[in-house]
Amino acid sequence: MSSGAARGGAGAGSDRSGGAVPRRGGADPVKALLHRHRDLCERAVDPLEIAAGLEALGITDRTAARFRHRDVFSLAEELYARVPRDGASRPHHESVRVPRLGADWILLTLLPGALGAAVLTGLRLTDGQVRLAVALGGLLAVGLVVRAALRRGPLAAEPGTSPWRTGTAARAWTVCLLGYALLGDGLLRVIPAGGPDALPTGAPDDPWTVAFAPVLALTLACAPAAWCAHLLAAGARRRLVGSHGLEDFTSAARPLLLGTFALFLGALTALLALCGAALHEDAHYPQALTLGALLLLARLLTVHHHRHAPALVIGAAAATEAAAPALLLAGRLPGCAFLAAPVRTLVDAWGTASVPALACGTAALTLLVHALRTLTRASAHAPTGVPE
Structure with missing residues (x-):
């Protein structure tokens, strides 16, 4: 932000259409x-926070012209200058707070993958009731570790607040998406053959196959997700310093968001290849990549004060996935074969991977468009950001 854009900045008194906007009377x-x-204005430590707060409240550069300022940043500098500071020195906007790396959150983001690998090893070495106990205990442990990872660091919604900002429904839908990634493709294969006759055992010869590789890769991806969230937050705060207006910041933030998103997808692709090779399984790239993209975007939006859209979109994706096996089962009823026809046609043409890839891919694309509109605004990254 240019510090020369003080009160009555250049271009003041005119809106974007070039028309003068005079003050009324005195x-x-x-x-x-x-x-x-x-x-x-009193809480802000620099004009940047005021500018971001005004933007979150709906004040645009066009609105700022009515106050004889060229943009919201210039208006924010005047508001900051007018607030009494009790003689305290003004912080320089060059010292915008950038999130710091912490050993605690680095360790926490590594734990889900490590624990997931340990649980998977236990499942491979046990059978019967012991395997069931390992599976249930492992799921609980991984869930608790992921919850802890969302309390600290870049994946935390806000310091001192609940890590699960999207509510109980969104948590349940997320579990459903992960459950489908583990069991869904196998279920779509056994239903047309008249199954399932029993719960999956995880054995290699079980007709209801379990996809361990993509789920393990997703737990390992907690670490790169946290790093990407950190890079986005730190890069956005630095770009606030050099911006000359809200549009200037948006232009700089858009490639940053797309770059960190692509970086995460690259890391997840490498993890899928590694897990598939280690477990001698199909890596399920379409399903896992679209699900990983959806979960990352949903978390980034939640962290940066936008919670309603992620919860809604994740719920729609989970409901779509759940509808696929439900329609196949409903098609077994007399006279209801037409219910299963759309799913059968899709699976016959593109395979079982088409259902989760289509559901999560559409949802991820929706959130990406939403993120490009919301996470490229200054109000999403300043401490004064206002939640939806």
Whole structure:
């Protein structure tokens, strides 16, 4: 942000269409704005936080022109300058707070993958009731570790608040998506053959196959997801310093978001290849990559104060996946074969992977478009960001 854009910045008094916007009478509209948003201005440690807060409240560069400022950043500098500071020195905007790396969150993001590998090893070495106990205990342990990983570091929604900001429903839908990644493809294969006759055992010769490789890769991907979230947060804060306006920041933040998203997908692809080779299984790239993309985007939006859209989209994807085996089973009823026809046609043409890839891919694309609109705004990255 240019520090020269002080009160009455260049281009003041005109909106984007070039028309002058005069003050009415002798009133001071900036003073009125300061009165309405005094709490925001007093809490801010620099003008950047005020600019981001104003943007979150719907004040745009066009609105700033009515206050004889060229953009929201210039208006924010005047608001910051007008708030009494009790003689304290003004912090420089070059010292925008950047998230620091911490050994605690680095360790926590590595634990889900390590614990997932340990649980999988236990399943391979046991059978019968012992295997069932290992599976149930392992699922609980991995869930608790993932929950802990969301409490700290870049994947935490906000310091001191609940790590599960998306609510109980979104948590349940996420578990359903992961459950389908583990069991869904196998279920779609056994239903047309008249099954399932029993619960899956995880044995290699079991008709209801279990996809361990993609789920293990997704637990290992907690670490690169946290690193990508850190890179996005740190890069966005630095770009706030050099921005000359809200549009300038958006232009700089968009490639940053796309770059970190692509970096995560690359890391997840490598993990899928590694897990598939180690377990001698199909890596299920379409299903796992689209699911990983969906979960990352949902978490990034949640971390940066946008929670409603991720919960809604994840729920839609999980419901779509659950509908596929439900329709196949419903098609067994007399006179209801037409219910299973769409799923059978899709599976026959593109395989069982088409169902989760289509559901999660569509959902991930929806969230990516939403993220490009919301996570490229200054209000999403400043400490004063306002939740949805």
